[in-house]
Amino acid sequence: MATEIRVPTLGESVTTATVSRWIRQPGETVAADEPVAELETDKVSVEVTAPEAGTLGAHAVEEGSEVEVGALLATVEPSASGAVAPQARPAAGAPDTAATAPNRPATKEAPPPADVPPSSAAPAKPPPPAPTDAPAAPAAEIGETDYDLIVIGAGPGGYVCALRAAQLGMKVACVESRATLGGTCLNVGCIPSKALLQSSESFHEAASGFAEHGIMIDNIRLDLERMQKRKASVVEANVRGIEFLFKKNGVTWLKGLGRVTGANEVSVGDKSFSASTIVVATGSDSISLPGITIDEKRIVSSTGALELDSVPKHLVVIGGGVIGLEIGSVWRRLGAEVTVVEFLDRLVPGVDGEVARAFQRVLDKQGLKFRLGTKVTEAKAGESGVTLTMEPARGGEASTLEADIVLVAIGRRAVSDNLGLKEVGVDIDDRGRVVTDAHYQTSVPSIRAIGDVIAGPMLAHKAEEEGVAVAEILAGQAGHVNYEAIPAVIYTWPEVAFVGRIEEELKADGVEYAVGKFPFTANARARAMNATDGFVKILTDRKTDRLLGAHIIGPDAGTLIAELVTALEFGASAEDVARICHAHPTLSEAVKEAALAADGRALHI
Numbered sequence: 001m002a003t004e005i006r007v008p009t010l011g012e013s014v015t016t017a018t019v020s021r022w023i024r025q026p027g028e029t030v031a032a033d034e035p036v037a038e039l040e041t042d043k044v045s046v047e048v049t050a051p052e053a054g055t056l057g058a059h060a061v062e063e064g065s066e067v068e069v070g071a072l073l074a075t076v077e078p079s080a081s082g083a084v085a086p087q088a089r090p091a092a093g094a095p096d097t098a099a100t101a102p103n104r105p106a107t108k109e110a111p112p113p114a115d116v117p118p119s120s121a122a123p124a125k126p127p128p129p130a131p132t133d134a135p136a137a138p139a140a141e142i143g144e145t146d147y148d149l150i151v152i153g154a155g156p157g158g159y160v161c162a163l164r165a166a167q168l169g170m171k172v173a174c175v176e177s178r179a180t181l182g183g184t185c186l187n188v189g190c191i192p193s194k195a196l197l198q199s200s201e202s203f204h205e206a207a208s209g210f211a212e213h214g215i216m217i218d219n220i221r222l223d224l225e226r227m228q229k230r231k232a233s234v235v236e237a238n239v240r241g242i243e244f245l246f247k248k249n250g251v252t253w254l255k256g257l258g259r260v261t262g263a264n265e266v267s268v269g270d271k272s273f274s275a276s277t278i279v280v281a282t283g284s285d286s287i288s289l290p291g292i293t294i295d296e297k298r299i300v301s302s303t304g305a306l307e308l309d310s311v312p313k314h315l316v317v318i319g320g321g322v323i324g325l326e327i328g329s330v331w332r333r334l335g336a337e338v339t340v341v342e343f344l345d346r347l348v349p350g351v352d353g354e355v356a357r358a359f360q361r362v363l364d365k366q367g368l369k370f371r372l373g374t375k376v377t378e379a380k381a382g383e384s385g386v387t388l389t390m391e392p393a394r395g396g397e398a399s400t401l402e403a404d405i406v407l408v409a410i411g412r413r414a415v416s417d418n419l420g421l422k423e424v425g426v427d428i429d430d431r432g433r434v435v436t437d438a439h440y441q442t443s444v445p446s447i448r449a450i451g452d453v454i455a456g457p458m459l460a461h462k463a464e465e466e467g468v469a470v471a472e473i474l475a476g477q478a479g480h481v482n483y484e485a486i487p488a489v490i491y492t493w494p495e496v497a498f499v500g501r502i503e504e505e506l507k508a509d510g511v512e513y514a515v516g517k518f519p520f521t522a523n524a525r526a527r528a529m530n531a532t533d534g535f536v537k538i539l540t541d542r543k544t545d546r547l548l549g550a551h552i553i554g555p556d557a558g559t560l561i562a563e564l565v566t567a568l569e570f571g572a573s574a575e576d577v578a579r580i581c582h583a584h585p586t587l588s589e590a591v592k593e594a595a596l597a598a599d600g601r602a603l604h605i
């Protein structure tokens with residue numbers, strides 16, 4: 001007799017759901033517990049599984065229909081043998097966890113298996129982390145779980161980890177509390193800032209660059225509302241793209257705030273889910289200074305600064321780092337007076353000093369003003385603006401500065417509070433970062449962490465690489481990130497991009513090094529583009545010629561650096577780079593010439 005498949009209970013207050021996708025079609029054979037349909041509510045996305053093996057009957061409802069809890073979805077006619085091989089999920093190289101227990105209910109109705117700690121009972125101090133080369137995947141040691149992997153946070157670290165794990169055959173859920181996927185990067189970080197940087201660069205070029213090319217335009221006007229709408233549509237396209245990828249790869253999005261309630265348990269709202277492994281990818285949040293309250297109106301974080309609906313007359317940026325200079329550049333190009341107040345005596349700490357000085361000179365020419373070595377002690381927001389009180393960083397007389405908007409861009413802090421991590425025994429350092437070993441394992445072996453919430457540069461691509469590495473480690477592969485070859489880019493005009501070591505470090509370490517430099521003024525393409533600010537600087541080991549670091553300030557530096565990242569990754573020498581044929585006329589010839597210059601034989605200067 002046919003067995004019915006009905007809409008399962010989806011939560012206390014949930015009575016209906018939408019059939020977002022039929023995974024299996026009428027007439028197809030299905031294994032017991034194999035997902036046949038996907039349901040979506042505003043809180044959760046759930047797979048409905050076949051109660052037994054057999055042949056799927058007609059769909060009782062169409063894709064996109066709303067269905068009530070308990071409604072009939074389809075029937076299964078049992079196969080003669082009663083057993084059908086599971087289809088599709090585990091891919092080659094899939095971990096044992098998926099291969100041995102591939103079919104689990106998508107939502108948890110029964111209490112956890114006996115050997116999974118109940119959510120309320122935090123275990124005593126967990127065993128110390130396994131050695132870094134210890135095999136991963138503790139799944140085999142615990143009972144059946146809802147998921148092989150639950151990732152908390154769907155930023156570049158979390159969503160990429162979820163996708164890679166799903167590709168490797170794991171059953172994966174990703175918890176995200178925002179209304180859209182993609183984390184800081186896609187929603188309020190990399191993507192909206194680059195959309196506005198692009199628009200403001202076009203505006204500025206039209207207003208003051210085109211004439212040089214003989215293109216005369218009168219009455220150039222700014223439609224900021226339209227510019228902001230374009231930015232929003234770029235963000236929308238990107239975040240929807242991640243939703244599509246989740247569906248394509250069978251990753252379940254658990255909508256809501258996740259909390260770790262046990263070594264293998266995560267609660268989302270009033271539901272609890274178990275997993276063999278939990279990956280914490282909760283990212284970071286902007287911070288403020290003592291005595292300064294961010295109201296996102298007059299005193300804004302990067303999020304508010306990307307949403308302004310009019311161009312400020314005077315924008316003061318507290319912090320001369322990457323985010324402050326990128327967003328400061330946006331509003332400068334659109335007409336704001338911009339003053340950057342920085343505690344240190346220099347901009348962009350961590351960037352090669354020679355590059356940072358050249359960078360400041362170019363920004364200076366663009367009209368950005370700098371107050372370096374200055375400490376902001378107070379910001380008072382009123383009806384029409386903000387009064388900042390400042391004093392020299394080394395001590396001295398206080399002064400004030402009026403602004404209509406103040407952007408606080410002094411850094412970001414890992415999001416590790418209120419997640420239940422300390423309660424289950426996960427070690428957190430004094431900067432709020434989750435402590436991990438080289439395999440991203442925390443002090444609780446079944447919990448790993450990646451991205452901005454752990455140590456290292458707060459960069460989207462660093463988080464992504466860690467996401468892939470963790471998924472591959474869990475699948476028994478050799479996931480690894482080379483931290484010596486992670487590029488960083490500042491998307492101002494000109495761009496600044498770098499990878500590897502800076503000159504100050506080499507000096508401090510007593511390394512014998514050579515410098516190869518080539519300016520864009522001597523590059524034909526840069527001259528044709530009217531974009532000759534900047535240079536390529538290559539640092540090599542004086543004895544072996546091996547590339548140690550590369551620093552570019554100039555047009556499209558963010559793209560040009562990729563070649564030198566590849567070279568560094570492959571342990572290349574400057575001569576290797578110099579002997580590669582570079583197309584003419586391209587900006588990349590400046591990279592080749594800098595590599596030649598490291599051996600004192602640049603051709604075009």
Ligand SMILES: Cc1cc2nc3c(=O)[nH]c(=O)nc-3n(C[C@H](O)[C@H](O)[C@H](O)COP(=O)(O)OP(=O)(O)OC[C@H]3O[C@@H](n4cnc5c(N)ncnc54)[C@H](O)[C@@H]3O)c2cc1C
Pocket residue numbers: 152153154155156157158159175176177178182183184185186188189190191193256257258259281282283284302303323415419450451452453458459460461462463491
């Ligand atoms: C203005 C700005 C511009 C930037 N530009 C660049 C750039 O050009 N290039 C670059 O490489 N980097 C850039 N960054 C940095 C980049 O955004 C971060 O390094 C990156 O997003 C980190 O990724 P992540 O996955 O670790 O965390 P995040 O992207 O921060 O994602 C974490 C996610 O976890 C969710 N979350 C947190 N706690 C919970 C919980 N308890 N339950 C459920 N969900 C939770 C959050 O809602 C968030 O969506 C920029 C940042 C900013 C602010």
